[in-house]
Amino acid sequence: MVNEAGSSGDDGFALRLHAQAARLARMGAWECDLSSERLTWTEGVYALFGLTPGAPLRRHEIVGRYVGASRAELEQVRAHAIRTGRGFTLDSRIRTPRGEERWIRIGADLALGPDGRPARLFGYKQDVTAEREALDRLRHLAERDTLTGLYNRAVFDARCRADPGPSGIAGLVLVDLDRFKAINDSRGHAAGDACLCAAADRLRRAFAGAALVARIGGDEFAVILRAPLGRAEALRLLARASAALSRPVFLDGAFLEVSASIGARLLGPGEGTGPSLFAEADAALYAAKAAGRNAVRIHGEAPGPGREAVAG
Numbered sequence: 001m002v003n004e005a006g007s008s009g010d011d012g013f014a015l016r017l018h019a020q021a022a023r024l025a026r027m028g029a030w031e032c033d034l035s036s037e038r039l040t041w042t043e044g045v046y047a048l049f050g051l052t053p054g055a056p057l058r059r060h061e062i063v064g065r066y067v068g069a070s071r072a073e074l075e076q077v078r079a080h081a082i083r084t085g086r087g088f089t090l091d092s093r094i095r096t097p098r099g100e101e102r103w104i105r106i107g108a109d110l111a112l113g114p115d116g117r118p119a120r121l122f123g124y125k126q127d128v129t130a131e132r133e134a135l136d137r138l139r140h141l142a143e144r145d146t147l148t149g150l151y152n153r154a155v156f157d158a159r160c161r162a163d164p165g166p167s168g169i170a171g172l173v174l175v176d177l178d179r180f181k182a183i184n185d186s187r188g189h190a191a192g193d194a195c196l197c198a199a200a201d202r203l204r205r206a207f208a209g210a211a212l213v214a215r216i217g218g219d220e221f222a223v224i225l226r227a228p229l230g231r232a233e234a235l236r237l238l239a240r241a242s243a244a245l246s247r248p249v250f251l252d253g254a255f256l257e258v259s260a261s262i263g264a265r266l267l268g269p270g271e272g273t274g275p276s277l278f279a280e281a282d283a284a285l286y287a288a289k290a291a292g293r294n295a296v297r298i299h300g301e302a303p304g305p306g307r308e309a310v311a312g
Contacts, residue, residue, distance in 0.1 A: 027126035032059070034082065034119055045125050048104055050096030067093040067101060074106070082118050085110055091128060103132040147193060148200035151214040156222050159212050160278065169211060170229035171266040172222065172281040173238065175203065175245070178259045178293040180219035191251055195219075195258055198249045206241035227267070234266050242296050259294035261285060266298060 028044020039057040046053045049065060066074055070092040077088050087109035095101050105128045113119030145152045160172075177199055184192035196219065203213050203221055212224040223241075225234065242262055248255035263285025265277055284299040291297065 027124050029124055031122040048125055048127055050098055065094045067095050085118055103129045145215040148197055148215050150200050151212055153216045156214040156216050168227045170225040170227040171264055172277050173264045174281045174285045175221040176261050177219040194251045195249050202244040206244050238296050261288035261293050262296040263288050264298045
């Protein structure tokens with residue numbers, strides 16, 4: 001006779017307890033025979049993938065459920081484990097037959113055959129979607145400006161330091177709203193906030209293909225242009241941004257007159273960012289302000305006629 005606590009080694013009780021714990025943890029166990037690629041899953045893994053328990057498992061079809069970079073990463077990590085005989089832990093994104101995307105955590109180890117070579121991969125798979133979403137929310141709070149939703153100064157600084165050599169950066173654009181303090185002082189902070197949000201949205205649209213759009217100060221913004229980007233296209237983007245930023249902002253039944261000064265440092269093909277990139281773009285911004293504001297200047301280039309002929 002076996003008691004409820006399982007003290008006498010009740011295998012049935014232990015299995016039921018394990019199954020209940022697995023359901024609570026949204027996880028299951030799996031195994032893959034490396035000689036035949038035959039998969040064996042518990043019900044928990046079937047549930048993760050949105051499949052009926054006992055349904056046929058074909059590894060190439062299951063791998064096809066992994067989304068984007070997760071698929072290649074899984075195959076790379078798996079091959080390395082087989083080659084080295086060491087297990088792994090990996091977070092991957094999958095898509096169920098109903099189109100639902102989930103994050104799963106895969107823990108794997110290897111069992112060796114009589115010849116001492118890896119014969120089986122086995123381990124667990126667990127639903128960590130909620131954990132990943134919580135981390136994404138925390139990351140968003142840490143990386144984003146709370147008012148405008150743009151990236152913040154910390155992210156901008158890190159991106160500028162990331163690759164001092166030839167990179168995917170085509171240039172740096174600095175933007176400063178003209179006479180922003182006067183708007184804050186005369187119309188209040190709500191009006192100032194409305195102008196900042198409008199400017200952020202207009203920059204986001206004008207530089208839709210940029211590597212980064214950030215708010216780096218009170219009324220200061222920065223845009224990292226993505227390479228490759230020809231000079232003519234860069235000039236067009238700068239002119240479009242300047243025109244967008246000079247449109248009035250509608251608030252409480254009235255229009256607020258706004259504009260912006262823009263300074264840019266454009267990089268040539270293969271030119272590295274270097275520590276002077278910000279200083280050179282900032283010098284161009286200062287030149288735009290000195291020109292009477294509502295202007296665009298490019299570092300190292302003489303002014304030309306009209307807003308489109310941006311210069312510095």
